Amino acid sequence: MFKILHKQEVAPNVHEIVIEAPAIAKKAQPGQFLILMADEKSERVPYTLSDWDADTGAVTLIVLEAGHSSRKLILMEPGDQIEHVVGPLGVPLEIGHHGTVALAxxxxxxxxxxxxxxxxxxARNRVIAIVEARSHYLHYYEDQLREVSDELIQTTIDGSEGIKGHAVDVIKKRLEDGEQLDLVVVVGCPFMMMLTGRETEPHKVRTLVALNPIMVxxxxxxxxxxVSVSGEMKFACVDGPFFDAHAVDWDELWDRKAAYSQEEIQSVERTEPVVPLRPGSRTDTL
Ligand SMILES: Cc1cc2nc3c(=O)[nH]c(=O)nc-3n(C[C@H](O)[C@H](O)[C@H](O)COP(=O)(O)OP(=O)(O)OC[C@H]3O[C@@H](n4cnc5c(N)ncnc54)[C@H](O)[C@@H]3O)c2cc1C
Ligand code: FES
Known part of the structure; x- marks a missing residue:
C-alpha cells in the first residue's frame, strides 16, 4: 500500500499527486515512470515521475483524467492508500553535458x-524549457520550471499567454534563425512529439521523445x-520510454494506441459515476 500525502489540482484536469514511496524515491532517475493500480481491481496505468525526494520518500506525479483508471486515482484523497505501485521503470534519460538542451x-x-x-x-547544459497549452489557465509549474531552467518559454494556442502557437513553432523558429540546439527532448502527446521530430530532422538535431503506448x-x-524504431521492434517499457524521434514508426504507434478505444469509452460509461464512498475513504465505483 502507498499512502497519498498530498493532492492538488494545479490546472484544470491536471492533478499533482504526491505519494509515499521511499524505495522508489531512493532509486528514481529523470525520465523514469511508475505503474500504478488505484485499487485491487484497477488496471495497471503508467505515470511519469515528475519529482521525488530521497530523504522524505515523497514521489510526485502529474495525472490527467483520461478515462476510468485515472479518474479513480484523482478521486482518491490524501490519507488514502494506492493498492500497488511498481517502479522506477524504464531507462533513465541520459543526463550528460550536451550543450544547449531544449525541453518541449x-x-x-x-x-x-x-x-x-x-x-x-x-550537468552544465543551457536548458530551455518550452511548454505549451491551449490557453493560459492550463499552464502550471511556471515557478518550478523557471527555477531549474535558464529560459522558460510558454506558448498558448489561443495566444492568451506567451507566444501564440505550439512548442514546436518556437523550436522551428530558433533553428531557422540559426540557434544551435544540441539536444531536443519532447514529452507530450504523440502528435506533438512527431511534429517536433519532423522539424528538427532537417537540421540534424538529436531529438528524443518519451513514447507512451499502452502498457501492461x-x-x-x-x-x-x-514500438518500431529504425525498423527494429522495441518495448517502450524496458527499451524506452525515450527513443529517437526521427526513427519512430509513428503510424504504428497511433494504430496500437487506438486498439482499445471502444472499450476505454465503454468502460467510462459503465462505471460512471466514480465517487469516494465517504470523505477520505478508498475510492470505489457505484
Ligand atoms: C511511459 C508512460 C508515461 C505516462 N505518463 C503519464 C503521466 O505522467 N501523466 C498522465 O496523466 N498520463 C501519463 N501516461 C498516459 C496514461 O498512462 C494513459 O492516459 C492511461 O491510458 C490513462 O488510463 P485511463 O484508464 O484513465 O484512460 P483509458 O481508459 O486508458 O483512456 C485512454 C484514452 O481513451 C480515451 N477515452 C477514454 N474515455 C473516453 C470517452 N468517454 N470518450 C472519448 N474518448 C475516451 C481518452 O481520451 C484517452 O485517449 C503515460 C503513459 C506512458 C506509457
Ligand atoms: S508493457 Fe508489457 S512489454 Fe512493455
Missing part, C-alpha cells in the same frame, strides 16, 4: 520535464508496448 512539453509532460531540466542544468506489465514480458 505539453499536458503531463510539463510536469515530466521538471526533474529532467534540473538534472540537465546540473512494464517489465518487457507482455509485448503490449511494442
Amino acid at each position: 512539453a505539453g499536458c503531463y509532460g510539463i510536469g515530466a520535464i521538471l526533474s529532467i531540466a534540473r538534472a540537465m542544468r546540473k 506489465d512494464g517489465t518487457g514480458m507482455c509485448g503490449a508496448c511494442r
Whole structure:
C-alpha cells in the first residue's frame, strides 16, 4: 500500500499527486515512470515521475483524467492508500553535458520535464524549457520550471499567454534563425512529439521523445508496448520510454494506441459515476 500525502489540482484536469514511496524515491532517475493500480481491481496505468525526494520518500506525479483508471486515482484523497505501485521503470534519460538542451512539453509532460531540466542544468547544459497549452489557465509549474531552467518559454494556442502557437513553432523558429540546439527532448502527446521530430530532422538535431503506448506489465514480458524504431521492434517499457524521434514508426504507434478505444469509452460509461464512498475513504465505483 502507498499512502497519498498530498493532492492538488494545479490546472484544470491536471492533478499533482504526491505519494509515499521511499524505495522508489531512493532509486528514481529523470525520465523514469511508475505503474500504478488505484485499487485491487484497477488496471495497471503508467505515470511519469515528475519529482521525488530521497530523504522524505515523497514521489510526485502529474495525472490527467483520461478515462476510468485515472479518474479513480484523482478521486482518491490524501490519507488514502494506492493498492500497488511498481517502479522506477524504464531507462533513465541520459543526463550528460550536451550543450544547449531544449525541453518541449505539453499536458503531463510539463510536469515530466521538471526533474529532467534540473538534472540537465546540473550537468552544465543551457536548458530551455518550452511548454505549451491551449490557453493560459492550463499552464502550471511556471515557478518550478523557471527555477531549474535558464529560459522558460510558454506558448498558448489561443495566444492568451506567451507566444501564440505550439512548442514546436518556437523550436522551428530558433533553428531557422540559426540557434544551435544540441539536444531536443519532447514529452507530450504523440502528435506533438512527431511534429517536433519532423522539424528538427532537417537540421540534424538529436531529438528524443518519451513514447507512451499502452502498457501492461512494464517489465518487457507482455509485448503490449511494442514500438518500431529504425525498423527494429522495441518495448517502450524496458527499451524506452525515450527513443529517437526521427526513427519512430509513428503510424504504428497511433494504430496500437487506438486498439482499445471502444472499450476505454465503454468502460467510462459503465462505471460512471466514480465517487469516494465517504470523505477520505478508498475510492470505489457505484
Ligand atoms: C511511459 C508512460 C508515461 C505516462 N505518463 C503519464 C503521466 O505522467 N501523466 C498522465 O496523466 N498520463 C501519463 N501516461 C498516459 C496514461 O498512462 C494513459 O492516459 C492511461 O491510458 C490513462 O488510463 P485511463 O484508464 O484513465 O484512460 P483509458 O481508459 O486508458 O483512456 C485512454 C484514452 O481513451 C480515451 N477515452 C477514454 N474515455 C473516453 C470517452 N468517454 N470518450 C472519448 N474518448 C475516451 C481518452 O481520451 C484517452 O485517449 C503515460 C503513459 C506512458 C506509457
Ligand atoms: S508493457 Fe508489457 S512489454 Fe512493455
